[in-house]
Amino acid sequence: MIGRTVEEPALGRWPFGRGAGPSRKERLEPLPLRFPFEEYAMLSKKFVVGAIGGATAVVAVGGLGTYLLSGTESTTGLDQYNTVLVDGHKALAASIVAGRTESKYHPLPWIGTDVSVSCPGGLKAVAGATLTCVGEESGGRTIDIPVTVVKASAHSVTWKFER
Incomplete structure (x- = not known):
């Protein structure tokens, strides 16, 4: 390009195309926790959701088995x-x-x-x-x-x- 100079953005990244956006390392870093119990609370919620889902599946399979075996x-x-x-x-x-x-x-x-x-x-x-x-x-x-x-x-x- 004649008469033009292109300045490279900070950190060697272009604002568009290949290589645009945050680096892989930046994307994978977790957000900082505001309170020390937040991580525990998130794991507790996942456990509760999994436990409820598992219990629901067991009840559904048990109900289906009961229905199939109770036929006259x-x-x-x-x-x-x-x-x-x-x-x-x-x-x-x-x-x-x-x-x-x-x-x-x-x-x-x-x-x-x-x-x-x-x-x-x-x-x-x-x-x-x-x-x-x-x-x-x-x-x-x-x-x-x-x-x-x-x-x-x-x-x-x-x-x-x-x-």
């Missing part, structure tokens, strides 16, 4: 091992209905009560068919457990019980 509907295949005839219809054997009901009646300590279930006969593989099983609590009290067929086909039965 079950689909069971009809095969030579668990099928009986009731009034000329294919039916799910009483032992299968009782065992599945017992295991799903009290899957977790906070869901249902611990019972021993027995059913008087097989559950017909006909939509709308009902059966009343009996549950006995550890104290000797008996509970009627109604079982209903929701959907039936030649190969499976979907049924549910009332808790």
Whole structure:
């Protein structure tokens, strides 16, 4: 450039383009603390936020697990091992209905009560068919457990019980 001289800014930095702005070291230096407890307070806030987030995640996963395990509907295949005839219809054997009901009646300590279930006969593989099983609590009290067929086909039965 003829007749012009360009003065370099302080610290050898140009005000624009490559190299403009504060140096890497200047960018990484923390701001000075005004009070000695500020750093502790910031770490405490991060810990509290993390703890609350973690607790929320645990509760959400626990709730989802409870929901999945507390279902009262079950689909069971009809095969030579668990099928009986009731009034000329294919039916799910009483032992299968009782065992599945017992295991799903009290899957977790906070869901249902611990019972021993027995059913008087097989559950017909006909939509709308009902059966009343009996549950006995550890104290000797008996509970009627109604079982209903929701959907039936030649190969499976979907049924549910009332808790």
